[in-house]
Each structure stands twice: as structure tokens, then as C-alpha cells.
Amino acid sequence: MKKFLAAAFFATTALTSAHAADLGRPVYKAAPMVEPYMTWNGFYIGANAGYSWGRDRVAGTRSDIDGFSGGGQIGYNWQWSPNWVFGVEADLQGANIESSFAGINTNVHMWGTVRGRLGYAWNNVLLYGTGGFAYGRNELTLGALSQTRTHTGYTFGGGMEYAFAPNWSAKIEYLYVDLGRETYDAFATTARSDFHTVRAGINYRFGGAPIVASY
Template sequence: MKKFTLALLAGTALMAAPAVAADLGRPIYKAPVAVAAPYMLWNGFYIGANAGYSWGRDRVGGGRADTDGFSGGGQIGYNWQFSPNWVFGIEADLQGSNIESDVALLNTNVHMWGTVRGRLGYAWNNVLLYGTGGFAYGRNELTGFGVSQSKTHTGYTFGGGLEYAFAPQWSAKVEYLYVDLGREFYDAPAFQTNVRSDFHTVRLGINYRFGGAPIVASY
């Protein structure tokens, strides 16, 4: 009986040996390690410059006058990126300009304007599409009958833009704004009238972001 049992165990071992050898020869595959997709970091302070073209229509008394001209200046802002895609920011800008009407009797000219705006954008890595809106102000000059008077106007603005990061700290943007500077009363000796100034602006800009953030980072 003992011999029979030993013979049975030996036969079983011989039958199992090829299967074990086959298993030892098979490659062992490991599951891939999950890696978070990279995304652009828009956080932090930035400064920049802009230049653009404006066109609109001023209301002077009971009449209207078409306006147009160029402007250029700078901006400063800060972004908070609260997910890989959503970016909130605040931006202030100031431009010198020459947005004027060409009217013989009463000529208007916005020499300076600026805004303080919120921005909310959706980012695809290094591309940011955003809407913007907030407070606007400007310095307008009314000239006629040999005299002129300047007033500071205040109002609102809204628009949107597209910003593209082409380097770790540099980005370029194209932006549209509608600017309504509101109505002011001018009371020079030669004229007494209300002026309302509003215009559209399309401009290009470039920004430099501080902090040395990389172009992409894991989230």
C-alpha cells in the first residue's frame, strides 16, 4: 500500500510539472499607473500692454456724432484657478486714446479711459476663453466756438476675449469691450449741453505672469 501511494504521488508530480513550467515562462504584466493629465497654470499676478481701435457714437445735446480712434496702454491683474478648467480674475487697465468725433461746431475727444473688471474664463490647457465686465471711466474733451472743457465720465463695460499662453510666463490675447462712459453736463461760457460717450473697442494685448509657473502641471 505504501509503495502504491508513493507511486501515485510521483505520477501526479510528473503530470503537474509541465503546467508549472509553462506558468513560470509566462510574462507578468502590471497594471498601468494612472497619471493625471497636465494642465496650464493661470494663477497669480500679471502685467501687460495693449493697443486697439475704437468706434462709437457720442450724443451731444439732441444730436449724434460718430467717433473713432486708437488707444494704447497697460493692464495689471490677478487670476485664481479653482479647477483645471475654470479661472476667475480681476483686471484694471488704463489707456491713452484719441477717440474723437469730426463735427464742425462741437467736437468730442476721449483722451483717456480705463476699466476695473472681473473676468471668468474656461481654460483648455494654455487657451483661455473668458467673459469680462465692470466699471469704466474716461476723460472727454468738448471743443467748440473757440473754447473747450474737459470732464471725467463714469459708466460700465462688458465684453470677452481669448488668451493664449505661448511660453511659461507669457501670453497674448485678443479682446472686445463695449464701453459706456455715461452722460455729463458741460457748461462752458460758449455752450451748455449734455454729452454721452460710448464706444466699442477691439484690441490686442500681451501679458507677463509672475511666479515662474510651469507651462503645465499635474492636478
């Protein structure tokens, strides 16, 4: 009987000691999961190409214009929350947007914009609206007579940009461009061009942006 009681005492003591040792061990909990998001902050440069169509107005006569353009852009984005992105962008394109009527040819050889952008981002997808200043070089030709003028006006539109790699993103964009009216003294008339443009582009982002991080 004494041997049984002694064995029971030692067993109870061992279990109590083991339990006390377990209580003294630190308990580690897994960190809560935080949804990652991608920041659009920083400088970028890129290239674009697209198709334009619209109207010319020369000496009170309207004519359809169309053609292609291609060039480059540079910009900067600020992201002040996981979703809202503000940016500025400037672009410049060589172009061949032309028309011909009543023996007069018109051709927008070059155009560009300086715009603000305001967008809403879902991680690596950015939808945005844009608008600002537009300019272009237009040429009127009639036989051997030609004259070129710089036009200024405005632009607005929108687009979608998709980041497919740590530093690379692609976009598709629509712009309405109104280059305003200018006087062509050699023809004793005025001309105005406005057109729609749909274009695709690609951007390279500096400084390792965009970055996937916790917010």
C-alpha cells in the first residue's frame, strides 16, 4: 500500500511540474493578415501609338480628317490612399492626321498635351480621367503654296492602366483634342482642327515602383 501511494505521489508531482512548465512558456500568435496593395507613386516614361479622326474647318467648309500618330510621354503620380491617385503627364506625338477638299490639303504633323490625371486604383489596375492643355502644328497646302501654324486648345478623356510587372505598365486611352482656330495669312482664311484619338501605350516606372506593400 505504501509503495502504491508513493508511486501515485510521484506521478502527480511530475504531471504538475510539466503543466507548470507549459504555463511558463511564451505563446506566439501569428500576425494578422493585411491585404497588400500596389503603390503608383513616382516618375515614369513611356511610348504610345494610336489612331485619330475628326474634322477640319477651313474658310467655313468642314472636312473629315483622320490618320495615325505616335510618340512618348513622361509623368508623375501621387497616391494618397490605397485607391486614389493623382498625376500629371505631358506627351508629344509625330502625326499624319490629314484631309483634302476643294484642292486644299490639311495635315496635323505634330501634337501634344499637358494634362492632370485623377484615378481610382484596384491594386495593379488604375482607371482615370484626364484633361488639360493641347497644342499642335497644322499645315495648309494648295498647289505650291503652303503655310504652317501652331494651334493651341484643350483636351479631355480617360483610360485604364494595368501594371503587369514590378516596373512596367500598359494603358489604353481615349482623348478628345480641340486645337482651336488660327489665321493663315497666305490663304486669307482661318483653320481649326478637332479630333478624337484612341491609343495604346506602355510605361516604365523608376525607383522600383510600383511596390507591393501593406497599408
